[in-house]
Amino acid sequence: MSNTEKRSGGSAGQIHPPLDEVNLRILEILREDGRISMSALAERVNVSRASVYSRVEQLTASGVIAGFSAMIDPGKVGLDICALVFVTVHPQSWHRFREGILQMPDVEYCCVTTGEHDAMLIVRSTDVGGVHDFVTGVVAARPEVKSVVSVVVLDEVVRKSFVLPSDIPDRSGSTNRLGMTRFTTAGNGRDTAL
Numbered sequence: 001m002s003n004t005e006k007r008s009g010g011s012a013g014q015i016h017p018p019l020d021e022v023n024l025r026i027l028e029i030l031r032e033d034g035r036i037s038m039s040a041l042a043e044r045v046n047v048s049r050a051s052v053y054s055r056v057e058q059l060t061a062s063g064v065i066a067g068f069s070a071m072i073d074p075g076k077v078g079l080d081i082c083a084l085v086f087v088t089v090h091p092q093s094w095h096r097f098r099e100g101i102l103q104m105p106d107v108e109y110c111c112v113t114t115g116e117h118d119a120m121l122i123v124r125s126t127d128v129g130g131v132h133d134f135v136t137g138v139v140a141a142r143p144e145v146k147s148v149v150s151v152v153v154l155d156e157v158v159r160k161s162f163v164l165p166s167d168i169p170d171r172s173g174s175t176n177r178l179g180m181t182r183f184t185t186a187g188n189g190r191d192t193a194l
Helices: 021-032 038-045 049-061 094-102 128-139
Strands: 081-089 107-112 119-125 145-152
Touching (some): 021 038, 021 049, 038 049, 081 094, 081 128, 094 119, 128 145
Antiparallel strands (some): 081 119, 081 145, 107 119
16 A cells, blocks of 8 residues: 555545546546546546546545535625625634534635634625624624624635645745744634534
8 A cells, every 4th residue: 555545634544545647637627527427537537437437436435525516606696795704702612603603504614713813704695784684693693702803705816616736836945935924823712623
């Protein structure tokens, strides 16, 4: 077993297929067109249909491919407003906050962050009033929320369903460092798992 195959980000004993050039190319093409036929995918990757089918099955079984879904244009379904909502949570209330967020269908995305705020949400609405109602009436009203800052998105310049290692250029030789990223360590009560 190669070192690449031994690496696992999933459950113990789960083996991920190696992300060689062919697998990365398969993922790139599926990112563009998740409905492509196995025959067309095999042709574009330049391997046999059986090989591409087997690779897609392995990538799916190992969890590298977590699922297939349609990409929706939010504006064309009436969700013209997008907002980033930055939330600061009271110490010792992470579990309640997480449980609460999981119950909010308005939330498209939520992540825990370093820095001034504890979490960032992406929400969409038909109008700014909808964002205001959600932020003040739902998020800020939760007892575990200390403060909320919302920012309306004016233009979504880049929106990818996922990024691959092959997308990231090698910058190891770069000497043009303009600054340093500062990470804020978890404060009291914020250092437990979410």
